[in-house]
Every structure is written in structure tokens, then in C-alpha cells.
Amino acid sequence: MTGWLIIKFLKANIVYNTWLDTYAQDGFPKVEGWVDARLLPILKLLHQTQAEMAVQGGALEIGVHHGRFFLPLNAMVAPGEASSFAIDLFEDQALNIDRSGHGSSSKFAESLRLYDRHGGANVQIIAGDSTRLRHGDLARFRAIPPKVISIDGGHTVEHTLSDLQFAEAILHDKGAVFLDDILNAHWIGVFEGAVTYLQRRPTLWPVFIGYNKLILVPMSVHASYLASLRKHLPGGKIMALCGYSLLAPAA
Numbered sequence: 001m002t003g004w005l006i007i008k009f010l011k012a013n014i015v016y017n018t019w020l021d022t023y024a025q026d027g028f029p030k031v032e033g034w035v036d037a038r039l040l041p042i043l044k045l046l047h048q049t050q051a052e053m054a055v056q057g058g059a060l061e062i063g064v065h066h067g068r069f070f071l072p073l074n075a076m077v078a079p080g081e082a083s084s085f086a087i088d089l090f091e092d093q094a095l096n097i098d099r100s101g102h103g104s105s106s107k108f109a110e111s112l113r114l115y116d117r118h119g120g121a122n123v124q125i126i127a128g129d130s131t132r133l134r135h136g137d138l139a140r141f142r143a144i145p146p147k148v149i150s151i152d153g154g155h156t157v158e159h160t161l162s163d164l165q166f167a168e169a170i171l172h173d174k175g176a177v178f179l180d181d182i183l184n185a186h187w188i189g190v191f192e193g194a195v196t197y198l199q200r201r202p203t204l205w206p207v208f209i210g211y212n213k214l215i216l217v218p219m220s221v222h223a224s225y226l227a228s229l230r231k232h233l234p235g236g237k238i239m240a241l242c243g244y245s246l247l248a249p250a251a
């Protein structure tokens with residue numbers, strides 16, 4: 001890296017880490033949702049790893065509810081970098097067939113207004129069923145591929161498989177995908193869906209499991225992400241899932 005790039009990189013990390021520290025105290029406890037606070041330092045690490053690899057793009061979440069996890073994902077996006085996408089059934093809860101959460105467009109808009117790094121200016125809100133997206137909308141998401149995607153919508157095996165395949169199709173070449181509720185006995189469809197997906201020898205490989213999330217990355221950058229996680233999370237344990245090596249943080 002040149003001197004100018006190093007300064008840009010350090011500045012981006014300071015800005016994100018400061019934003020996240022403020023959010024942890026202020027927005028995080030007030031925005032209803034299901035996110036383990038221990039995940040926030042992992043987001044800092046991921047942001048740093050992506051900055052080192054010069055990854056640019058927006059954020060996308062399937063299942064935003066009130067935005068508790070979407071907000072720190074969208075804060076990873078620098079001003080002017082890219083659009084982000086917030087996908088949820090919102091008021092169309094008749095389609096929420098496994099009753100996972102209960103999106104609200106007004107509460108999500110309020111979260112954006114109060115706590116989003118960009119005041120929601122770069123956010124495109126998509127009200128709809130994620131399992132129907134891939135048929136018509138791929139070009140829209142591929143224009144600037146998202147660098148970070150969170151899957152937290154419907155929790156059946158079918159939702160999980162469909163959302164993982166959608167994420168695989170649109171993710172940035174060096175991006176990362178979070179899959180929620182990977183080890184939650186009340187939402188066991190996610191685990192079955194993830195295992196089914198991994199047994200098909202996909203191009204997204206799991207690299208981290210912890211705090212109720214599985215992180216998957218494109219196979220070409222799996223070794224780089226794993227090395228970065230190992231370096232910054234000493235005491236973590238290397239595990240194997242469907243034949244892939246991934247890190248579990250220290251207990």
C-alpha cells in the first residue's frame with residue numbers, strides 16, 4: 001500500500017469503529033431485534049479485512065425487522081460508495097409463513113432516521129418475499145455487488161437455501177454473507193438449509209461460526225478471511241463443517 005492509501009485505510013477504520021462504539025451505546029439497545037452484542041467487534045474486524053482487500057460495495061439484508069443489524073452493516077459503506085438494500089415483507093405478514101420476526105416499515109424508517117450513518121440516504125427499501133427476488137431483480141443488485149449480505153428472513157429450509165443461492169449470485173467477489181440463527185434449536189430449518197447448501201459444493205464457503213451467525217465468503221478469498229480471523233481472534237478454535245475449515249471464537 002502507498003502512504004496515501006494507508007492513511008485512507010486507517011481513517012476508514014477509525015470512522016467505522018467510532019460509529020460502531022456510539023451505536024453500541026445508543027441505537028443498539030433501543031432498536032428492537034435479535035443480534036448478539038458480541039458480534040459488533042466481529043463487524044469491526046470484517047470491515048478492516050475488507051478495507052485491506054479494497055472491497056467496495058453496499059450492504060444488503062433479507063429480513064431487516066426494525067434494522068438492528070442492518071444499521072451497522074450499512075455503516076460499513078462509506079459516503080457515496082454504493083446503494084444498500086433492505087428487504088423485508090414488512091406489513092405483508094401473511095407471507096411470513098414461519099412467523100420469524102415481524103417487520104415494520106415505519107419502525108425501520110424511524111431507525112434509519114435516528115441512527116443510520118447516512119440517515120438512510122443510500123438505502124433502497126424493497127418490500128417483498130425474498131424467495132421471489134432472484135427471478136427478476138438480479139441485474140439491479142449486480143450493478144454494484146453488495147460487499148456484505150445478511151440473511152435473516154424466513155427460517156425454513158427452503159427460505160435458507162433460496163436466500164443463500166440468491167446471495168451467492170449477487171455478492172461482491174470478495175464480499176461476506178451472514179446467515180442468522182445457524183445454531184438455534186427453535187429455527188432448526190436454518191441449520192438444515194445451510195448443510196444442504198454446503199453439501200452441493202457451492203462457491204461460498206463457511207469461514208466463521210459464532211454468536212448465532214455463520215459467515216460465508218467466496219472460495220477464492222476463504223483463505224484470506226480465515227487468516228485474518230485467526231490473527232485477530234486468538235483463542236478461537238478451527239472447526240470443520242461439511243469439510244470446510246471455519247473459526248469458532250473462544251468460549
Ligand SMILES: C[S@@+](CC[C@H](N)C(=O)[O-])C[C@H]1O[C@@H](n2cnc3c(N)ncnc32)[C@H](O)[C@@H]1O
Binds near residue numbers: 128
Ligand atoms: C428475525 S427477524 C429479522 C431480525 C433483524 N435482522 C435484526 O437485526 O434484528 C425476521 C424478519 O424477516 C422478515 N421475513 C420473514 N419471511 C420473509 C421473506 N420470505 N422475505 C422477506 N422477509 C421475510 C420478517 O418480516 C422479519 O422482519
